[in-house]
Amino acid sequence: MATTTAQSEARRGDGVKPGQRANAADRHVGSRIRERRVMMGLSQQQLARMIGVTYQQAHKYERGLNRISAGRLFEIAQVLGVGVSWFFEGLSAESEQHEISPRQRMCLELARNFALIDNEKHQEALSQMARALAAQSQAAQAGIAVEPEAANEAH
Template sequence: MLGLSQQQLASMIGVTYQQAHKYERGLNRISAGRLFEIAMVLAVPVSWFFEGLQEDGESQPLGMRQRMCLELARNFAQITNEKHQEALSQMARALAAQSQGRPVD
């Protein structure tokens, strides 16, 4: 979502690209300390990694809406022109207001 490559994330948390890849694919477990470091680098609470887990530890697959939100966030992060980002943000705000029957600010 932040537009980071595995190499960039690996560098930020002090591991090799290969290790970061193993973490992402679930081949290696992540210690609590490392998970905390990753959360700090990504500026999210540790609990973010557990969202969507059920009581039995099984995860729910991402729904289509969640996938679209992730894709939108990734694409937005890749826009380098601040005016374009602001225009897209205003358009999303206007569409959201319209779908809820509110006037656009």
């Protein structure tokens, strides 16, 4: 006797059809949505409001628990200021989603905090400091001594 789809779903206990289950690609897209949201300094609640879904649904999208329709992904891309393809960057058929490194996490936090600074002079000061520190690091790697003022004047 053949089993029905409903019987199969009941045995699995999740009520989700196999073709609708989230996979590695869904998790990758979700993590890229979260990454971009954080870069822009938005909360999940803010993103949810902007795309017309509940906070819980936005959370499920970011965790890769629910699949995102093409139309919804296009809307999310517009809200986050990127092309749809941005969400797929770094995805390969063989790779599984992995945790972001501490350095990537720090970069995301830095971008998020920078976006929250309202004062343009403070943003420029922070940007100048980052350029000076980067120039010092590059010079040190090349074995050249650079004074912080000289690195700052280069820009």
